[in-house]
Amino acid sequence: MMKGREVILGILRNKPQTGYEINDVLKNQISYFYDGTYGMIYPTLKKLEQEGKVVKQTIIQADKPNKNVFSITAAGKKELQTYLNSDAVAEVFKSDFLMKLFFGDNLSRSQIINLMEKEIQLKTAQINHLQSSLQQWEQEGITDSQKITVGYGLAHYTAVVDYLNQQLAAFKQ
Amino acid sequence: MMKGREVILGILRNKPQTGYEINDVLKNQISYFYDGTYGMIYPTLKKLEQEGKVVKQTIIQADKPNKNVFSITAAGKKELQTYLNSDAVAEVFKSDFLMKLFFGDNLSRSQIINLMEKEIQLKTAQINHLQSSLQQWEQEGITDSQKITVGYGLAHYTAVVDYLNQQLAAFKQ
DNA sequence: ACGCTCATGTAACTCGTTACATGATTAA
DNA sequence: TTAATCATGTAACGAGTTACATGAGCGT
Structure with a gap:
């Protein structure tokens, strides 16, 4: 079953984004089949950065809080692709x-x-x-x-x- | 969201059963909305026993391995009922x-x-x-x-x- | 011989949750 | 003045997974 790291790599695959924006995608675009929280997003981004799967760029903003924009690297794309090519496992459903x-x-x-x-x-x-x-x-x-x-x-x-x-x-x- | 302990208490509510039999119910009767493994069943039964929510009775068998049959206690029934009366929270679906x-x-x-x-x-x-x-x-x-x-x-x-x-x-x- | 059913458990680990902590700007 | 939006993070904890460990009897 997919993990948070794969979801995040998927979200970043086409467009660099911040943790805040990733949360938005989770809540608005893929909440039907996945749900995650900030408590997962930021630690996972940190780990992916340490592993060289994503890179961080800090953007200083005047009227808003500064933000960290993350982009996927070649290594990150490779991990995503490996996941995407693997067999899909049965869904998890708890009601x-x-x-x-x-x-x-x-x-x-x-x-x-x-x-x-x-x-x-x-x-x-x-x-x-x-x-x-x-x-x-x-x-x-x-x-x-x-x-x-x-x-x-x-x-x-x-x-x-x-x-x-x-x-x-x-x-x- | 329901946890393993509540599921187990639910399974035992009408009939004393062993961990092995509980696994059977999980796999055959409620696999549609819950899934659990032995690695969850036995530790949870142990914990529930320590808390006085279930009681264990060991049955010596000649031709098969001995088994531990667990029955729900009044305290266990109370916990189950409290859970059953609480508001249902949104399902978890991961695909x-x-x-x-x-x-x-x-x-x-x-x-x-x-x-x-x-x-x-x-x-x-x-x-x-x-x-x-x-x-x-x-x-x-x-x-x-x-x-x-x-x-x-x-x-x-x-x-x-x-x-x-x-x-x-x-x-x- | 081989695999299935019956039967119980532990240890290490991983992943994610929950709660906490901070704070400026803007719209109603 | 109150809530929403923007924005980031940590620490403690919880729950369950995976892999390991054991072993007899029965059917084909």
Whole structure:
């Protein structure tokens, strides 16, 4: 399974960026299949720099905090490519919602309904997020493969929302 | 997000079981939304025992290795219930496949096709696994909520397999 | 002979999380 | 005056992974 370092190398593959900007990409562009935090980003960039996989350039700014822009090196590109060429391993999926449903023998009827309704809300919000992101990327440029990843996310989320709505209706009767 | 200890307490909630049997449940019944290994199971059982959340009973067997059967205690049930009553947090989803598709600008056409075909195979196998498990559980007894979790998994997998087949066909043209 | 099922565990390690720590500018 | 945006980092901790270690019985 991919690690933070590979994700960061992937994000830097075409364009030098700061840790702050990397966080933005994580949150807005690939949050569907990966999530990371600053506590991972900065230490990983430091390590990649020490290994010569990325190089840092400090930019002094007057009205904003200074920033460190990282670019991928040839060694970094090589590591990324090696990862990209390796076999994809099975996804990781952990669901608190399903866990609660599965083990919640003695949850009340209303608790189960509440659980399902909240899950539907969460997923609906994620669908909206993906859809609005897609519109933005289409303007900025997105590859066909990248479009497939977004479509994959939408297919997944809409399927489970439809399923849950249907089950919820049946459950309420 | 749920942790191994909560999953184990959930598995033991109705029936005392050994670490070996817990592993079986993880692999066959809830692998869709959780995965764990012996390296997590045994240390966690040990810790839960020290905390008085489970109790161990050793059973001497003649023709097989001895086994340690763990039962949940009142304290364990309380912890499980507290977890079950807490708000469900967003699922964790990490996909090596989507990562490779997203960052694979310079993968060849055939590599992309290969990636998608393997993903379809993997997911199809998981659909078959879920379906055959469902049949078995229906004989052994499964609650309505548990049936919903399996249906959720099937809805998810079939949606993405359909989507990928469709995209693959378009991509190949 | 070979591999599967049953059965339990530890030690080292890795990766990432959470919380902490700082601080200026700008828009509402 | 309050929150958001821009911007970077560390330290302690937690949870789980991987690899190792052992071994009998049963079916083909």
